[in-house]
Amino acid sequence: MTERAQRLRDAIQAVMDEIDLSEGYHVTQFVIAMGLERMRGDGTIEATCWYWAPPEQPDWQNYGLLEAAIEIRSGAEESDD
Numbered sequence: 001m002t003e004r005a006q007r008l009r010d011a012i013q014a015v016m017d018e019i020d021l022s023e024g025y026h027v028t029q030f031v032i033a034m035g036l037e038r039m040r041g042d043g044t045i046e047a048t049c050w051y052w053a054p055p056e057q058p059d060w061q062n063y064g065l066l067e068a069a070i071e072i073r074s075g076a077e078e079s080d081d
Contacts (some may be wrong), residue, residue: 005054008032029057031065 001009013027033051040046053062 001054001056005056008052009054029061029065030054031062033066033069 009027009030012030016025016027031051031053033049035047036050037045037047051066053065
């Protein structure tokens with residue numbers, strides 16, 4: 001694992017441990033997906049989607065993780081709270 005990937009894995013694990021989400025699990029594979037915005041020189045906002053995965057992680061794992069996230073999100077119960 002590259003140094004950057006290891007730092008990100010460690011940061012994700014630390015947050016999961018801190019908020020007690022890990023329940024004994026350890027981060028092995030991961031994909032980071034984000035929405036990014038920046039101000040342009042003319043005062044408008046430019047937005048884009050971005051994702052990153054460790055370079056040595058196979059594409060089939062990346063796609064599987066992203067598909068699983070969509071399935072989990074689609075299956076989640078929505079609340080008005």
